Amino acid sequence: MRRAALVVVLLLRATGLCAQEFARYNPGTLQEVTAQHDSAVRDVPSNIAEQWAVSADDFARRVRVTYTSQHRPIDPVRQELLRQWARSFKRDSSIIAIFQNEYLFHEGQVDYWLPVQNILEGPLAQEAKPGQTIELYVMFIGAHFGRGQLTWLFIVNEFDAQVTAK
Secondary structure, eight states: OHHHHHHHHHHHTTOOGGGGGGOEEOOOHHHHHHHHHHHHHOOOOOTSEEEEESSSSSSOOEEEEEEEEEEEEHHHHHHHHHHHHHHHTOOGGGGGGGGEEEEEEOOOOOOEEEEEHHHHHHHHHHHTTTTTTEEEEEEEEHHHEEEEEEEEEEEEEEEEEEEOOO
């Protein structure tokens, strides 16, 4: 049991996700972050077929979204973005393994598929109900633009299903 707890702590430290670090997650929206980066990601020179953009700033945010309970394995483009992010910042490649599924969330009228840490999947399914507003603690990893398709990558590091109107 002690060894399992140590592994979890090491993984959380490797991703910068220790409890005291959640204080750095500022209130905001996914749309604010995507709007800030949209034109830069889409600005692909004509001689390049696609653009991979890994963010130097993680834009740690607490965002309110609607939980749908729909999930699927992580999209290959998002998985590659996560791999590039880990490589770019010399993170342990095992970080990639803690995100296997992505969940569909709504922020206003916009849908987002967001990878959720494996360890959070069970509690998320137990604590949140489809259609419920919840708060996610997310980090912006980057985006991909290719073949006219723009794919954003935010990772979910924590959630709060007990959101009250503020």
